[in-house]
Amino acid sequence: MPRIIVEVMPKPEILDPQGKAIASALPHLGFTDFSGVRQGKRFELTVEGEVTEQVLESARTAAAEMLSNPVIEDVISVRVDEDAA
Amino acid sequence: MPRIIVEVMPKPEILDPQGKAIASALPHLGFTDFSGVRQGKRFELTVEGEVTEQVLESARTAAAEMLSNPVIEDVISVRVDEDAA
Numbered sequence: 583m584p585r586i587i588v589e590v591m592p593k594p595e596i597l598d599p600q601g602k603a604i605a606s607a608l609p610h611l612g613f614t615d616f617s618g619v620r621q622g623k624r625f626e627l628t629v630e631g632e633v634t635e636q637v638l639e640s641a642r643t644a645a646a647e648m649l650s651n652p653v654i655e656d657v658i659s660v661r662v663d664e665d666a667a
Numbered sequence: 668m669p670r671i672i673v674e675v676m677p678k679p680e681i682l683d684p685q686g687k688a689i690a691s692a693l694p695h696l697g698f699t700d701f702s703g704v705r706q707g708k709r710f711e712l713t714v715e716g717e718v719t720e721q722v723l724e725s726a727r728t729a730a731a732e733m734l735s736n737p738v739i740e741d742v743i744s745v746r747v748d749e750d751a752a
Contacts, residue, residue: 583702589709604710604733613729615722617668618713624674624743625689628703637700644698648689658709 584629585666586641589658590650591622625649626663633662669714670751671726674743675735676707710734711748718747 605619645657690704730742
């Protein structure tokens, strides 16, 4: 079934303790190429039937209203998952 | 600075309580186009200097060893963020 991918990240100015914790742990494990890490969320929405523009718009609204907290997060992208059968 | 995006999702056979909770809430808020929701993680790794194949390989290893739990999660993709300046 077709899927829509929604990606949500913390706003750049917002403190990201999880990302900071990972960024400080990476060098200790030998990963020295990365100067920063930020952690966000990725959602897969399974769609009944076809992904029409109306369904995509509904996903955008759900992303803004339910899947993210607009005070601290940005919806980075809402796109059709080309890999989904 | 260049960035690498790492996407991690729960394995299909693994129960995803967060995804289930969202999927059951969506219709109550008027979003009726979606039959399922799964929630995973999205990481942005900021890279010092250029993203060479060696740096990308290092990101793949970090994704498998640190950014995901191989027992319950799959690394969906590790890619260069084309939008990053």
